[in-house]
Amino acid sequence: MSAIPDLKGGRTLPSVFEDPEGYMRDFQTRMASMVERASSLGDAMAGASATAASPDGEVEVTVGVGGALQELRLGPGIRQMSAVSLAEMIKAVYRQAADSAGRNATGALAEVFGEDNELVRQARARSEGQE
Structure with a gap:
């Protein structure tokens, strides 16, 4: 047997025993890739x-890959909001940003x-x- 089938790539890999130089070249190429x-x-x-961001810009949230909160900006409009309303708005805007970051990460994986x-x-x- 002079080669080993590469089951995932659909090509034939050089045998380490019969073609050590070819095997190493292929290994180095795969590692570089x-x-x-x-x-x-x-x-x-x-x-x-x-x-x-919230519709009127009271809350803006930036989220990174994995849902990490990177930035939270609060506009002057929050002064007229109750603490409960503000907390709900922050959570809703965070979810929007996290969903979008997840889609962006998936797109990066696909690229x-x-x-x-x-x-x-x-x-x-x-x-x-x-x-």
């Missing part, structure tokens, strides 16, 4: 945050790995509430 993808994913995820990737399909199902 993984490093490139990781770098691309890091860049894409860094830009996946999202901002949402790097392609739409047919299982990770992308799972992320889409989660962001659409179909887990």
